[in-house]
Each structure stands twice: as C-alpha cells, then as structure tokens.
Amino acid sequence: MRIGEVAAATGVSARSLRHYERLGLIASRREPNGYRDYDEDTVVRVRQIRGLLDSGIPTRVIERMLPCLDGGPDIHPDEATPELLAGLEHERASLDARIATLTRSRDALSDYIARVSVVRGPR
Structure with missing residues (x-):
C-alpha cells in the first residue's frame, strides 16, 4: 500500500505516518521509484497507535508497548x-x-x- 492509501484507510495524515516511521513505530519498504510501500498490517498498527495516542500515551511508551500488541515473542x-x-x-x-x-x-x-x-x- 502506498502512503496515501494507508492515510485514507486510517484517517491519519501522510505526515503523521512519516513521523511514526521515523520513530520506528511502523515500517515500509522503498520501491525503486522511492515511494513507500506498506504492508496491509500497517493499517491495523496505525489504528492501534492512534488509539493509544488518543488515550494520552506518549510515543516513547507506545514504542515499548508494540511487541505486546503483536502478541509475539519480542517482549x-x-x-x-x-x-x-x-x-x-x-x-x-x-x-x-x-x-x-x-x-x-x-x-x-x-x-x-x-x-x-x-x-x-x-x-
């Protein structure tokens, strides 16, 4: 998915998505033309991040919480x-x-x- 598609699917601006990426909260691959390419799972992740931010949790804490949200072994x-x-x-x-x-x-x-x-x- 391109950044505009993720933005449209989540209601989060492309600018915020780039910010989340700089912080390491989400990741993308770069296409040969330099465009960002996001996995479909990024939409779920961005919605989780937005929910946590809307709850008042700062990004520095969210970064630590993300492994728990995945349910993976990365804790x-x-x-x-x-x-x-x-x-x-x-x-x-x-x-x-x-x-x-x-x-x-x-x-x-x-x-x-x-x-x-x-x-x-x-x-």
Whole structure:
C-alpha cells in the first residue's frame, strides 16, 4: 500500500505516518521509484497507535508497548528497568484517572438528558 492509501484507510495524515516511521513505530519498504510501500498490517498498527495516542500515551511508551500488541515473542523482560516500570505504572494511573473523570462526565450528561427528557417529554 502506498502512503496515501494507508492515510485514507486510517484517517491519519501522510505526515503523521512519516513521523511514526521515523520513530520506528511502523515500517515500509522503498520501491525503486522511492515511494513507500506498506504492508496491509500497517493499517491495523496505525489504528492501534492512534488509539493509544488518543488515550494520552506518549510515543516513547507506545514504542515499548508494540511487541505486546503483536502478541509475539519480542517482549524482553530484562529491558524492563525499574524506571521503565515506574513510568508505565504512572501512565496507567494517569489513564485510570482520566477514565474515572470521563465516566463521571458521561454519567452526569446521561442524568441531565434523562431529567430534561422527563420535563420536556420524549423527542
């Protein structure tokens, strides 16, 4: 797949795809004309990356997480330093806090909608 096809399939700009490639999050082969050629699996990978980024996880953490997302044997526990684990635990706690805030916001919005619907009647 060419970069434009991956961009269209994922909703991620070509610029972002090139950035992900520079960071080593995705890879391409170069055709003789210099164009990038991506595997079909790249679409899934880019969607995973976008989901993690949208969750607030930085690319430096995503890079470490990618082997886990593949389910492959490329996880190296000996690379998990105490600092890395502390950083990952911090990221998880941050996500938990955001999830709790979003849940409260959703519940408040649902409550408001339900109360307004009772007063105004169903639409």
